Amino acid sequence: MFDKERVLELCNKVSRNTLMETLEIEYIDAGEDFLMAKMPVNPRVHQPMGLLHGGASVALAESVGSAASIMFINPELQEVRGIEISANHLKAKREGIVYGTARIIHKGRSLHLWEIRIEDEEGNLISLCKLSNMVLSRKK
Known part of the structure; x- marks a missing residue:
């Protein structure tokens, strides 16, 4: 049975002392086929022109998409690796909050x-992104 609170707690816990913590990414919602995180837009994630850096958007996308795959595996026996990501940046953002929502296309x-x-x-x-994750057997 899906446990939203457990998923969010785990995702936020494993983000400590990582890029996700540096970018202030916080997982805020989950369902059986999606995961959502938020990230503040401030100088920490700006490019030199004062806009949200495309790389920060991609970091948010890969973080939420990779974490979402963990909902569909047995973490004791398997692990996830992002193998390809693409992004189309469609609108600029200077300040505020952005929300990344990953929805499964193929499982x-x-x-x-x-x-x-x-x-x-x-x-x-x-931004609209697409992420492919490989599911690997965990090495003993």
Whole structure:
């Protein structure tokens, strides 16, 4: 049975002392086929022109998409590796919050394909990303 609170607690716990913590990414919602995180837009994630850096958007997308794959595996026996990500940056953002929502497109035994929509507070699409994750057997 799906346990939303357990998923969010685990995702936020394993993010400590990582890039996700540096970028202030916080996992805030989950369902059986999606995971959502938020990230503040401030100088920490700006490019030199004062806009949200595309790399920060991609970091948010890969973080939420990779974490989402963990919902579909047995973490004691398997682990996830992102193997390809693409991003289309559609709108600029200077400040506020962006939300990354990963939704499963394909859930195979060894490959997961995710669509990650990064939107602002008003629901405007900032970036649209696609992430492929490989599911590997955990080495003993």
